[in-house]
Structure formats: C-alpha cells, structure tokens
Amino acid sequence: MKAHRLDSLLVTQGGDGMTLIPRHGTARHFPAHAREVYDVTGAGDTVIATLATALGGGMELESAVDLAGKAAAIVVGRVGTAAVTLEDLARWEQAERPLFLSSADKLMEEDRLRARIAQWREEGRRIVFTNGCFDILHSGHVQYLEQAADLGDALVVGVNSDDSVRRLKGAGRPVNVLQDRMRLLAGLAAVDAVVAFDEDTPQRLICELQPDVLVKGADYSVEEVVGRDCAGEVVLIDFVDGKSTTRIIERMRAAGDD
Template sequence: MQDELQIGKPASKLIPIPQLADTIKQLRAQERKIVFTNGCFDILHKGHVCYLEKAKRLGDVLIVGLNSDSSVKRLKGESRPINDENDRSTVLAALEAVDYVVIFTEDTPLNLIKTVAPDVLVKGGDYAIENIVGREYAQETVTIPFVDGYSTTKTIGAINQEKQ
C-alpha cells in the first residue's frame, strides 16, 4: 500500500514530537501493535541491543523515547551524557529493532506515553511494574531483565580507571 508508513527507513525513524500524533494515528489505522520504551542510551552496548530486540518482539513497531541532553544531565549529573542526543538518536535509529526514535525533554516520558498510548510499555528489569511511569496509558506493561555485566555506568567507570 502506497500510503503506508515506511517503517525501517533510516530517514523516517527520527520523529519530532509535533509529528508523533499523526504517526501514531497512521500506525493505528494499519492495525500495528505499538511497543514503547525509553531511556538515555548514552553509550550503546550489548545489553541495550538485546533489550531493544526483546522489546521489538512484543509487537510490530518499536518506538523509543530518548532523553534529551538536558534531561540526561538532570537525571545522571553534569558529566553526562557522554554522547549528545543527535549522536544517540542516530545510533538508535540505525538498529534494526528500532522503528522510531522521539527525543523528549522532560525527566520522565509521561507525556510521550500519553500521546503514544502503547499496546505494550517496556522497561528494564530493575523497575517494579507498579512504579513504571505511564503504565496506566498502556494496554500491557512488561519488564525485560538486564544482560548481566553491561551498563553505561560500568563502562564509564572502566574508562576512568584506565585514565588513572
């Protein structure tokens, strides 16, 4: 169908927030099962990739809400992010599992989740379902366990150790 969204085309993966509602409307019209997750994804590693691949398997379309640089600084401290939002969004968009990336500036993705109203809301295994922001706007909320041994904080720590 010619009017169908071109899911998977790199140029179409980065969506500005004002365009998001129209994209969601088109996906719903196509009866796509929408999965949403979010995070900083500062230094992308195997744990992130496995997490995103598992999230994608829960539906047809994976939308990733990406914390803006200002949001990451507020959440993680002045030394973060290591990679800016343009670099992080480009790397995420290059992943096969990721269909769309939306950068948000708030500390939580609540407003984004309200807009998306995902069929499945996904967070990492360190979250208790009852504490996941926006779960009331999703049909289902799922946690995915972390891959042992992988974390951005651990990677940054190892780099800092090598500098000493």
C-alpha cells in the same frame, strides 16, 4: 481453560484474524494479514503447523502466533492447497517492513510521530514504547530493544534530552549528545521511531502516544513504571548482566588513570 489445564487458548476468526487468550493476563487480538483471498483451503492447518514449528524452535508465543497469521495469509492468497516456505515468509516480512529504512527517517518530532502512530494503528499494528538515556549504546541495549520489538509491530524509543540526562545523572553526562544518541538508536533494525523528551520522566509523552505495550527493565516493578496507566500493558525485560553505561564509563576512567 482451568478444567483442560490450558496455559493459553488461540481462537481463529477467519478474516477477522486471531485472538490469543492467556490463562493469566490480557487477551491480545492479531488482525488478519491477508491482502487478497483466493482460497481458504488449508488456512487453519497452516496456522497449527506454523505455530507448532515456531514454538518448537523456541520462539515466544505471541511472536509465533503473529508468524502463523502471516503464513495463513500467504496460503489464502493462492489457489488450492499450498505450502509456505521460509522464503515466502521472508518476502512477506520484507514487504511489510522494509529491509532498509534510513536512520534519518526514524528520527521524529512528536507531531510527526503521532501521525505515524495513527497510520500504524489503521494498519492494525501493535505499538510498543520504551525509553532511556542510552548514553553509550552497548550490546545489552541492543538485546533489550530487540526483545521489546518482538512484543509488537512497531517499536518507539523515547530518549532523554541532554538537559534531562544531566539532571538525572549529574555533571559530565551525557557522554554523547542527544542527536548522536538518537541516530545510533535509529540505526537499529528493531527500532521504528525515535523521539526526544525534555522532562525527567516520559509520563507526558507516554500518555500522548498511548502505546499498546510499555516496556521497562526488570529492575522496576510494574507499580513503579512511569506511564503505566496510559499503556495497554506493561512488560518488564531482564537486562544483560554486567552490561551498563555506568560500568563502561568507569572502566574508561580507570584506564585513563593508569
């Protein structure tokens, strides 16, 4: 890779999917999406064309590879040379991940979540985990969670219990009780499961779930991320400047004093 000045190498493996090998970092395997195979003609060309189009449109590399795999799966499910449209991809996405899932269906106890994750893994899905208090959900949270979801196929969000938030943030917190905070998170399309934990950190929960990707804000260093030894990899995401629960609470209090 160094000799050819490659940043990444994508290896297609037919029915075994594709493997993305970065020059720096950990290789990631993308399982094949095909449900039925009728004709493999044009599958490789479809991968290249979709990947180039997605990257040219500004999509992140891993998301583009996943999209290319889905496009190839559509092509091999048809007889002869076939083209893939945006409508084809939209229908595929809807079939893989229902357009609407009740927020109540995403609220899980740990036992149910472990069973759901086992099912996702059997389907070849990549599990992403992040956590926080999410006391007052704001646009910065939404952007952060959408970016986290793009790193895999199923996003699990761990939420501090009311007692945990109180110990970490002090008297007067949380503003919103646990069930309200969880329900709001579950209402986001990017989120697949929400689970509570009562400890000050999610260390135990992370080590039980063993996520493929552990996501935290970029105000941490990788070495500071709790649970990093129990995850496949750690990814740090920048927060949106000027967006925080603490600032919202401060503005509300200041407005109340006027």
